[in-house]
Amino acid sequence: MDNLINNEESNKNSTNIYPTNFIHEIIDEDNKTGKFNNRVQTRFPPEPNGYLHIGHAKSICLNFGTAQKYGGKCNLRFDDTNPTKEDVEYVDSIIEDVKWLGFDWEERLFYASDYFKQLYEYAVQLIQSGNAYVCSLSPEEIRETRGTPTKSGTESPYRTRSIEENVDLFEKMKNGKLEEGQCVLRAKIDMTSPNMNMRDPVIYRIKKASHHRTGDKWCIYPMYDYAHCVSDSIERITHSICTLEFENHRPLYDWFLEKLKIFHPQQIEFARLNLSYTVMSKRKLLTLVEENFVSGWDDPRMPTISGLRRRGFTPESIRYFSELVGVAKRDGMIDVSLLEFALRDDLNKRAKRVMAVLKPLKVIITNYPEDKAEELEAINNPEDLSMGTRKIPFSREIYIEKDDFKEIPPKKYYRLYPGQEVRLRYAFIIKCEDVIKDKSGNITELHCTYDPDTKSGSDKTGKKVKATIHWVSAQHSITAEVRLYDRLFTIEDPASDEKDFRELVNNSSVEILKDCRIEPSLSQAKNGEKFQFERLGYFCVDSIDSKENNLVFNRAVTLKDTWVKIENKSSQ
């Protein structure tokens, strides 16, 4: 009985670490039947033509996570078969991002271009077995003869060329004797197939372009459908996991491997990730970069891994998010609030608390001595007392958040207003006595009194206040820039809108605050370091623009804010 309970417990635990999904069920079944000798080998196969985004992160976590769960391996393989679109800049960024996410491909860093020679030889085999031919139709003619989804295509007049002629022409293609567009190598399958991918798809095309790895060695390059399945086969991939749009390609994937009679991995498709209020297509992301809607691929508003990293996301939070979204074949849209939840959940446990005033309002504590300053003890993280405490300076003049004062308090407003008392976090209870304004009626400062007997930790007065607000000492605090980010698009699904996505960009997706006041301990903050600014949110030192004497913080995510909800409700 005890054993049974323990087993159930441990099963539960392992389920928590590796949540199951339909792909793992397939693998379980394969392991039962011994299909791949109980071996599990996956791969993450990006094309180096853009930066990785959160959708790729899901795929990375799935592929590496699946390998981990089954004691297998996951390769990193660049699908670099189109030199005109690819670049080492992207290779480098992808390597950095996958590593940062916490995954290790050990020595298994591969490129489809590593296999160009083998791919070529296999193509010759296809010709020799009568399964491929060189087609001299123009690109336009190929398109015209392909038919449409509802109308079958017609066979190319070059389909019946002799094997010798095909071998000869293919060699000429390889040797640069023929020009781009003059001919291609095609698989000989079925021009009447209801699956367009099977209507004699192109295997090789001529591209007299320099490749970022093979240079000018090749002037013919294999197409995805051919290169991908063969690359998987060469690497002895067992489960080739890809997104739904390749489902129609699976018959072709299988066809090549059957004709070549080589190791046959199983392709499995799952639904790609869509996130609300952003776009995920590389083309659109590139447009945002090129047309300066954002500052670059790593702009903190971008859904790219590098953007999220700069924004303040942690690898842990992204991996957790990937777990939360699940894996299925149903197309869907994940609410960005789930991503934010994953980050808060992580940072709540780990981020050091600190006080920062974003929109400062000066407060003079009139009954506090002018020349006095004292140090108060603050807890670094109430969720984790092992993170210790620190000292924060307190003095007669402090800054509080403008929002924490209202001359005329709305209903349910608990913070400062004339005559009202609040506690200063880790310090004293103060009471607002006077509101000082300039000639035009703007509030310039508050005069308050404090109760010396209410010091945090040693308050014996039993006084109760409705609110605790954050603050910094005016003379001790330092100035910093803080960037507040909001969603990049104004609507949930920019891709589905009839308007061009450029028109849907949120014009106020960033607010830059230059005169924020932060507690002095922050002068030591390192680039990339993350903090909770108490009551405000989680912030990350910007890794690009922040300098020792000019700190810049990015707001990664706000804290949940009950007051905002109350405020919104009463204003409706």
Place this chain on the structure above:
RNA sequence: UGCCGGGUCGUCUAAUGGUAGGACUACGCCCUUUGGAGGCGUCUGUAGAGGUUCGAAUCCUCUCCCGGCAGCCA
């Protein structure tokens, strides 16, 4: 009008012929020296119609809806 794949709370995702559950969101309450965190609770769901069955989200039939496919892109 072709082929392929999908339709379970607002959003994701479980239940694999046997109590429709979880997470996020929203709302409410408790707690709180962060209006944070935490705790408790509530709301809301099997696209439709038939059928098989003691019993159907699950199997069968039909209908409806959504996505993908006509690059010498991946």
